[in-house]
Amino acid sequence: MSVFKNIYSQFNLKYLIKTYIIGIAFAYLAWNYIYEGGSTSIKIFIILSAILFPFATIIYDSVIDLFFGGLELRINILIFIGYKLFKIIMLFMFTIFIAPIGLIFLIVRSKISQA
Structure with a gap:
């Protein structure tokens, strides 16, 4: 139990809630519109993906921050939204x-933080 407490304590609460909301929203869309009437294995995949989505996003965001931390890009809002949707789908x-x-x-x- 303390392992889960240590893992979740590494998340910012706002970040964790945001990523769970995005994951559950995309799981809802996938469940109802993309895989309607799908097999049981696809439904299990959707549920697991929704539960584990924050752990995938923390890695993606850490890698992006490592390479592009502090870099500001000014791009078209439609390109930005397309990028965000593509990122969420791929993750x-x-x-x-x-x-x-x-x-x-x-x-x-x-x-490391406990040491």
Whole structure:
């Protein structure tokens, strides 16, 4: 139980709520509109992706911050929205593979902060 407490304590509460809302909203859309009448394995994939979505986004955001931290880009709002939608779709589709890396990242970070 303390492992989960340490993992979730590494998140900013606002960030965690935002990513869960995005993950659940996309899971709702996928469940009702994309995979309507799909198999049980697809429904399990959607549920797992919604639960693990914040762990995938923390890795993505950490990598982007590592390479582009502090860089300001001024782009068209339509391009920005398209980019954000593409990012969410790709993260949601590959959450099963990215989230374990995010969990390991948060466990290591919590161990370092405790030392």
